[in-house]
Amino acid sequence: MKITIxxxxxxxxxxxxxxxxxxxxxxLTYLESLDSDYTVYWGLNTTRLNVHNKYGVMETGYFHxxxxxxxxxxxxxxxxxxxxxxxxxxxxxxxxxxSAKEIISSLKPSMQSKYNPVHGRKEAFDQQxxxxxxxxxxxxxxYPYSKKVYMDFVEKCCKFYGKNLFVKLHPxxxxxxxxxxxxxxxxxxxEIDKCHLNLLQGKEFVISFNSTIxxxxxxxxxxxxxxxxxxxxxxxxxxxxxxxxxxxxxRLENYQKLPDFLxxxxxxxxxxxxxLYVSMLTHYSSSNxxxxxxxxxxxxxxxxx
Numbered sequence: 001m002k003i004t005i006x007x008x009x010x011x012x013x014x015x016x017x018x019x020x021x022x023x024x025x026x027x028l029t030y031l032e033s034l035d036s037d038y039t040v041y042w043g044l045n046t047t048r049l050n051v052h053n054k055y056g057v058m059e060t061g062y063f064h065x066x067x068x069x070x071x072x073x074x075x076x077x078x079x080x081x082x083x084x085x086x087x088x089x090x091x092x093x094x095x096x097x098x099s100a101k102e103i104i105s106s107l108k109p110s111m112q113s114k115y116n117p118v119h120g121r122k123e124a125f126d127q128q129x130x131x132x133x134x135x136x137x138x139x140x141x142x143y144p145y146s147k148k149v150y151m152d153f154v155e156k157c158c159k160f161y162g163k164n165l166f167v168k169l170h171p172x173x174x175x176x177x178x179x180x181x182x183x184x185x186x187x188x189x190x191e192i193d194k195c196h197l198n199l200l201q202g203k204e205f206v207i208s209f210n211s212t213i214x215x216x217x218x219x220x221x222x223x224x225x226x227x228x229x230x231x232x233x234x235x236x237x238x239x240x241x242x243x244x245x246x247x248x249x250x251r252l253e254n255y256q257k258l259p260d261f262l263x264x265x266x267x268x269x270x271x272x273x274x275x276l277y278v279s280m281l282t283h284y285s286s287s288n289x290x291x292x293x294x295x296x297x298x299x300x301x302x303x304x305x
Contacts, residue, residue: 003281004029006042006058014060014067016274026278038285043074043139056284060270061231062215062262063104064111066299067270071290075143075210076229079290080266088291089236089261090254100259101219103300113197113216115171120194127166127191128204131157132213133181135172140210140230151180153209153227158188160245167192168200205249207241214238215262218255225249265291267299276302 005023007030009015017023023030032039040056056069057078072079079085109118133154134140136147158165167185169178169192185192197216200206205223206213210230217224218237225239225246232238237258239249268280280297295301 001037001282001285002027002029002033002035003285004032004036004039005281006030006040008042009058014270016271016277022274026274028278028281038281040069040281043143054285061114061212061267062259063114063267063299064107065269065271065304066114066267068262068267069284071284071292075140075231076233078231080231081234082290084290086234086236088265089257092257092261092265094260094264097260097264097295097300099256100263100300101256103263103303104219104259107303114212117197117216119171120169120196122196122199124199125166125191125193125195127164129161129164130166130168130200130203130206131161131190132168132206132208132211133170133173134209134211135170135177140212145209145228150209151184154181155184155187157207157227157245158184158190161190163189163191165190166195168206169194205239205246207245215259218258221255223249223251223255263300264295264298265293268293268297269299269302269304271304272297272302 005015005028020030038054038056040058043059044057056071057074058067058069059074060067070078072082104112110116131154134150136150141147141150158167167181167190169181171194173181182192198220200217200222201220203222205225206217207225207227208214209228210226214224214226214232223239225241226232227241227243233240235258237252237255276297283294283297284292
């Protein structure tokens with residue numbers, strides 16, 4: 001069986017192979033080919049999908065060193081937004097497995113989120129509504145929107161909530177990249193800073209454009225609002241505002257089912273054992289399930305420091 005994996009995954013330790021020669025040992029290739037039995041793309045724009053008989057779309061998220069392969073597409077086109085996924089997540093049963101909260105809380109503090117959750121201020125703030133900022137150049141913003149649309153969202157959000165809003169900077173919003181956020185926040189009297197993730201617990205809700213912080217909010221039992229089309233716009237456990245700014249959110253029950261599902265049925269550790277990684281790709285290539293992940297390959301069972 002011929003399996004193609006994305007060449008981009010060579011960057012930043014996004015796959016467990018140290019050298020190109022390593023993947024050849026496993027009959028894998030980085031070269032896209034029409035005769036591949038299974039092609040894994042990296043965050044591919046959906047206009048290029050379906051050119052092969054079978055494909056998956058790989059991205060990073062939603063835990064420390066986690067990644068996933070979606071069987072349908074990316075972001076707003078991901079399988080998590082289907083009616084099938086909504087039912088699967090809302091009815092997900094741990095069946096004796098540990099919950100995501102149990103698993104994540106057992107890790108050292110710096111590993112309890114995709115980004116270091118103990119980065120920034122640790123002093124509490126009074127505001128009950130939080131804007132979780134992102135990197136404006138990230139693909140979660142630029143596909144299908146743009147940096148301009150995103151910064152317009154930030155300004156509208158600050159203007160709407162004013163002094164009642166805390167603007168939580170993304171870990172990458174530093175130095176010159178942070179200046180536009182500070183200027184907008186100051187204009188509308190919003191408090192702004194980087195902060196420890198646990199300060200979001202107990203807040204009325206967190207709003208973002210399209211951020212993986214939605215998973216962290218579920219673990220904190222804090223409602224999350226997805227403003228734009230994105231990974232969670234039609235997903236169980238996340239509110240979608242359809243480009244509006246809510247003033248109140250009705251709390252859903254069983255928020256934790258989303259991270260439970262993601263940690264057991266969707267994500268894997270990108271630094272997992274090579275043999276296991278290849279076995280997972282082979283399994284995905286032969287499966288017809290929308291969510292092919294099984295316990296043996298799951299992030300929950302392959303966490304590494």
